[in-house]
Amino acid sequence: MNHKESGKETRKDGTDHLIVDRRQFLKLGGGIIILFSCGGLEAQQGQQALPTDFNAFLRIGEDGRVTCFTGKIEMGQGIVTSLAQMLAEELDVPLRSVEMIMGDTDLCPWDAGTFGSRSTRFFGAPMREAAAEAKAVLIQLAAEHLGVKQEDLKIVDGVISDKNNDRNRVTYGQLAKGKRIERSLGKKAMLKPASTFSISGRPTERTDGVSKVTGKAQYAGDVRLPEMLYGRVLREPVHGAKLKSVDTSAAEKMESMKVIRDGDLIAVLHSSPDGAESGLARIKAQYDLPEAGLDEKTIFAHLLKVAPAGEVLTQGGDLKEGEGQASQVFEETYLQQYVAHATIETHTAIARVEGDRVTVWVSTQGPFRAKEEVAGTLGIPPENVRVITPFVGAGFGGKNMNRQAVEAARLAKLSGKPVQVGWSRKEEFFYDAFMPAAVVKIRSGATGAGKIVFWSYDTHFAGPRGVEQIYDIPHHREASHGHYTGIPGAHPFSTGAWRAPGINTNVFARESHINIMAGKLETDPLEFRLKNLADQRLIKVLRAAAERFGWAPSRSPSGQGFGLACAVDVGARVATMAEVEVDQKTGKVRVKRITCALDIGQIINPEGALMQMDGSLMMGLGYALTEQVRFKGGEILDTNFDTYEIPHFSWLPKIDSVLVPNPDVPPLGCGEPPIVCTGGAIANAIFDATGARLFEMPMTSERVKTAMALLRK
Numbered sequence: 001m002n003h004k005e006s007g008k009e010t011r012k013d014g015t016d017h018l019i020v021d022r023r024q025f026l027k028l029g030g031g032i033i034i035l036f037s038c039g040g041l042e043a044q045q046g047q048q049a050l051p052t053d054f055n056a057f058l059r060i061g062e063d064g065r066v067t068c069f070t071g072k073i074e075m076g077q078g079i080v081t082s083l084a085q086m087l088a089e090e091l092d093v094p095l096r097s098v099e100m101i102m103g104d105t106d107l108c109p110w111d112a113g114t115f116g117s118r119s120t121r122f123f124g125a126p127m128r129e130a131a132a133e134a135k136a137v138l139i140q141l142a143a144e145h146l147g148v149k150q151e152d153l154k155i156v157d158g159v160i161s162d163k164n165n166d167r168n169r170v171t172y173g174q175l176a177k178g179k180r181i182e183r184s185l186g187k188k189a190m191l192k193p194a195s196t197f198s199i200s201g202r203p204t205e206r207t208d209g210v211s212k213v214t215g216k217a218q219y220a221g222d223v224r225l226p227e228m229l230y231g232r233v234l235r236e237p238v239h240g241a242k243l244k245s246v247d248t249s250a251a252e253k254m255e256s257m258k259v260i261r262d263g264d265l266i267a268v269l270h271s272s273p274d275g276a277e278s279g280l281a282r283i284k285a286q287y288d289l290p291e292a293g294l295d296e297k298t299i300f301a302h303l304l305k306v307a308p309a310g311e312v313l314t315q316g317g318d319l320k321e322g323e324g325q326a327s328q329v330f331e332e333t334y335l336q337q338y339v340a341h342a343t344i345e346t347h348t349a350i351a352r353v354e355g356d357r358v359t360v361w362v363s364t365q366g367p368f369r370a371k372e373e374v375a376g377t378l379g380i381p382p383e384n385v386r387v388i389t390p391f392v393g394a395g396f397g398g399k400n401m402n403r404q405a406v407e408a409a410r411l412a413k414l415s416g417k418p419v420q421v422g423w424s425r426k427e428e429f430f431y432d433a434f435m436p437a438a439v440v441k442i443r444s445g446a447t448g449a450g451k452i453v454f455w456s457y458d459t460h461f462a463g464p465r466g467v468e469q470i471y472d473i474p475h476h477r478e479a480s481h482g483h484y485t486g487i488p489g490a491h492p493f494s495t496g497a498w499r500a501p502g503i504n505t506n507v508f509a510r511e512s513h514i515n516i517m518a519g520k521l522e523t524d525p526l527e528f529r530l531k532n533l534a535d536q537r538l539i540k541v542l543r544a545a546a547e548r549f550g551w552a553p554s555r556s557p558s559g560q561g562f563g564l565a566c567a568v569d570v571g572a573r574v575a576t577m578a579e580v581e582v583d584q585k586t587g588k589v590r591v592k593r594i595t596c597a598l599d600i601g602q603i604i605n606p607e608g609a610l611m612q613m614d615g616s617l618m619m620g621l622g623y624a625l626t627e628q629v630r631f632k633g634g635e636i637l638d639t640n641f642d643t644y645e646i647p648h649f650s651w652l653p654k655i656d657s658v659l660v661p662n663p664d665v666p667p668l669g670c671g672e673p674p675i676v677c678t679g680g681a682i683a684n685a686i687f688d689a690t691g692a693r694l695f696e697m698p699m700t701s702e703r704v705k706t707a708m709a710l711l712r713k
Helices: 020-026 039-045 078-089 120-146 172-175 209-213 274-279 299-306 320-326 366-380 402-413 424-428 503-521 525-531 536-549 606-625 678-690 701-712
Strands: 007-010 015-021 058-061 067-068 099-103 153-156 159-164 165-171 229-233 241-245 258-262 267-269 284-288 311-316 328-336 348-354 357-363 384-390 419-422 438-446 452-461 475-479 562-569 570-581 589-599 654-659
Touching: 039 503, 058 120, 058 172, 067 078, 067 120, 078 099, 078 120, 120 153, 120 159, 120 165, 153 348, 159 172, 165 172, 172 589, 229 274, 229 402, 258 402, 258 701, 267 274, 320 438, 320 452, 328 503, 348 402, 357 366, 357 402, 366 384, 366 402, 402 419, 438 503, 452 503, 503 525, 503 606, 503 678, 525 536, 525 562, 536 562, 536 570, 536 589, 536 654, 562 678, 570 678, 589 606, 589 678, 606 654, 606 678, 654 678, 678 701
Parallel strands: 067 099, 229 419, 357 384, 452 475, 589 654
Antiparallel strands: 007 015, 058 067, 153 159, 159 165, 229 267, 241 284, 258 267, 311 475, 328 438, 348 357, 348 419, 438 452, 562 570, 570 589
């Protein structure tokens, strides 16, 4: 792809892509600028306000095409299509006329980052408001241009015409031609009711689909710049290692090799990736290594020892009073191992320094955060840094930090050449901010009639998401001890957000415990949940999943291998049911089918939503059954897919994803909620098949085999 500072470029797939710098965007001799006050986004996302003196969301060109500017990025979740649908719907233009500019910090409004299933929830609404006001202003301009009252005008596909004389018409592009119009509506524009939608809510093929399946889509690693060098950085062998000595002389003798030493940064630069790799291999370094005190077996006792006092998130009633009402009390501990993000694309960045300006193309979930990090490291004003985010090859929370961007920028400044830093798979595992190891302790009680009367829940280092009580329990307390990002000394390496951070662990614990209670009370697991729920949306979703799955009431273990779990996440309601088959000799679990029902409120793109559900459920098989990072102190023992096992295509069960319509509720997140129940549903299905209860994820063949062996003793 030919990257220019401004103008129009043609991608490999033949489509044109607008490239303009900030100054040209503000001039826009051939477009319309409409002023907006968008304080709503600030209130929802916090941290930084959007401009209030111009429209940061859209541009209408002379040709009538509409460019949408968003700080959100596309990493496989499909918002490049669904956000365009929302804009096209509100503006009354064809979807094909909308072009998305995403994650370009010089062109797009500030954004906190793409995470937490927040894109549609938090960006969609202000974007619709901007489009509605733009349309209202265009109607004003058209009325003046055509000499017709506003109420006598209609809009079809970006054409405004006289209701009584269709030939008296003007297009959006004609209104914009050669003008820069600054006009504010002066009041909040009326949004279209969902009942009138013809673009939003309709199944739509992804606009990036063809370019991605044909290999034409551009990622950070595809960017090529004149005189660009490839950088490889010397890495410590374990976390916490201290460099004692280094000898770079052999690398320095290599032809065309440039060796960089700048404080803690030691790297080689070469015109080819293989050349850079060869140079790095010739550097000799010695380290002082820290004592390896923790591993995957001792980590849980350590976490309980260092965990801070709990922050009570929700509570009600009195636990002692509730325990006095219980006929049976249940107490269990649940464990979660570290899990890697294992994204297809490793962290990659290309940096170019021109005078006091830096441009960085980077695979990141937070382009504006990357901008601040690069500026801070180089000691230049943030406005001198431009971050461009091409398509991102998945993130799942793992691309929130931007070490690769900072490294590329430092090397570009020191060398005077554009530099690409693309991590190896080993580096990707080493520097990953893993899903944290965690411990959840639950103590609960119920009456003989099957009503839960008290619930005491303490999660250690999984974080607060999914901890809040969803069941109708009179006496309860839910507390979180330590965030998923950890505290100093808690983890031997970095931890952070992993797709739906924390709630996968918390739902596994809660829904396993609910099934334990149902089993001891000799009650069908679905009936037990329905008896203890008051949330009508969640009840509806549970019933929808049960109907599609063909759930037959029974006491568990029934030998059928059926399990279920439900949750509330980012406002969405989700219920998952699974059928498994367990090899009695090896403990290997095969998931035969999964049904997932989801209420995400108003649905923008049903086809895209179902794709997200299917992918999320497939990914969930990994954290549930195999994905675990083995370590010894700060040494990461799993550094590639030969030992770290992600789901295989051969594992693919029959997946039945069900969208439960709820158009009266604003659009909610879809990318994360489907994954949150996978572990809990599979754990309960394993118990139903074998009678063996798994208290630790992932539920590997070895752990399942051990649990079954304990039953036979």
